[in-house]
Amino acid sequence: MIVTTVRVPAKVNLELSVGPVRDDGYHDLVNVFHAVSLFDEVTATPADALSVSVDGPATVPTGLDNLAARAATLLAAHVGIEPRVALHIRKDIPVAGGMAGGSADAAAALVACDLLWDTRLDRETLLELAARLGSDVPFALLGGTAVGLGRGERLTAVEAVGEFHWVFGYADGGLSTPAVYGECDRLRADSPVPWPVVSDDLMASLKTGNPPALGKALRNDLQAAAISLRPSLAEALTAGRKLGALGALVSGSGPTCAFLTSSASHAAELAAGLARTPHFADVRQALGPVPGASPV
Numbered sequence: 001m002i003v004t005t006v007r008v009p010a011k012v013n014l015e016l017s018v019g020p021v022r023d024d025g026y027h028d029l030v031n032v033f034h035a036v037s038l039f040d041e042v043t044a045t046p047a048d049a050l051s052v053s054v055d056g057p058a059t060v061p062t063g064l065d066n067l068a069a070r071a072a073t074l075l076a077a078h079v080g081i082e083p084r085v086a087l088h089i090r091k092d093i094p095v096a097g098g099m100a101g102g103s104a105d106a107a108a109a110l111v112a113c114d115l116l117w118d119t120r121l122d123r124e125t126l127l128e129l130a131a132r133l134g135s136d137v138p139f140a141l142l143g144g145t146a147v148g149l150g151r152g153e154r155l156t157a158v159e160a161v162g163e164f165h166w167v168f169g170y171a172d173g174g175l176s177t178p179a180v181y182g183e184c185d186r187l188r189a190d191s192p193v194p195w196p197v198v199s200d201d202l203m204a205s206l207k208t209g210n211p212p213a214l215g216k217a218l219r220n221d222l223q224a225a226a227i228s229l230r231p232s233l234a235e236a237l238t239a240g241r242k243l244g245a246l247g248a249l250v251s252g253s254g255p256t257c258a259f260l261t262s263s264a265s266h267a268a269e270l271a272a273g274l275a276r277t278p279h280f281a282d283v284r285q286a287l288g289p290v291p292g293a294s295p296v
């Protein structure tokens, strides 16, 4: 029996510039994605019917509303077959944490089912199906570092030099992505919202592999909204800066906090320091960039 396991990384957003809200309710973005070495795994096994099991927090749905199940259903419908697969998800990416865990599982399920069913879809078709599942899903297929335009689904890879050493502070409990975008709109209701543009300083820091410059260029327009909904995040970010992080920001819609460091030893030191503060349920080290969803 063929069994396929796919490993898929979390993301942090190095720049998340949020433009005006569109007619379809989404926002046009400049979204600089960066894949980091915190992984979920999705295993696809032949079965009579579609099912999902999860090794992870109880808040992850195990029904057909799980994003991995939706991915399998979409792929099967696209090629005109029944989704006869048992999906098992091993979660290490925080749930509702702003690191695109559900999107990662959807991307992994696409790759796993494509292999299991031998459907051999080309990259472009997989990316198109991914975009229908969610704005963050195409990047989880691609990995590395990439600029996402539109909803974040129109991707261009960025050649970053070297590796970056990160520390992530996981929170107790998540934040809802639509609620954070809604709060962002509410906070900006009285001021004009400029069209988002890519930061030249950020691109230069990536192309030269310069962590201190990257630390200064990090930017997230959703951060104020995440802090407004979860005020304790402000102190958590300050704690990381005081302990010497080169840059500190909320990851995507939060509440995970991301801290950039200069080396593996600096990351270990910062992680140990943050673990002694009361701000995080868990503190993890990770490297970026890493590849997107790949069979193991």
Ligand SMILES: C[C@](O)(CO)[C@H](O)COP(=O)(O)OP(=O)(O)OC[C@H]1O[C@@H](n2ccc(N)nc2=O)[C@H](O)[C@@H]1O
Residues within 6 Å of the ligand: 013, 016, 025, 026, 027, 028, 029, 031, 098, 100, 103, 133, 134, 135, 136, 137, 150, 151, 152, 177, 178, 181, 252, 253
């Ligand atoms: C915050 C980020 O994670 C940053 O990468 C993403 O923009 C969110 O991506 P995602 O979770 O895949 O989001 P989707 O499932 O496509 O959309 C969920 C909700 O987020 C909001 N949303 C998402 C993407 C976008 N460009 N504008 C939005 O306003 C909308 O309210 C939408 O209903």
Ligand SMILES: Nc1ncnc2c1ncn2[C@@H]1O[C@H](COP(=O)(O)OP(=O)(O)OP(=O)(O)O)[C@@H](O)[C@H]1O
Residues within 6 Å of the ligand: 059, 060, 061, 065, 066, 067, 068, 089, 094, 095, 096, 097, 098, 099, 100, 101, 102, 103, 105, 106, 136, 174, 175, 177, 252, 253, 254
């Ligand atoms: N495979 C999955 N893993 C985690 N959550 C899932 C999954 N499938 C569906 N969900 C639902 O999606 C919600 C958001 O979960 P997810 O972990 O993707 O959030 P997130 O990382 O904040 O997303 P993003 O960073 O893309 O905005 C969860 O609260 C859960 O109800």
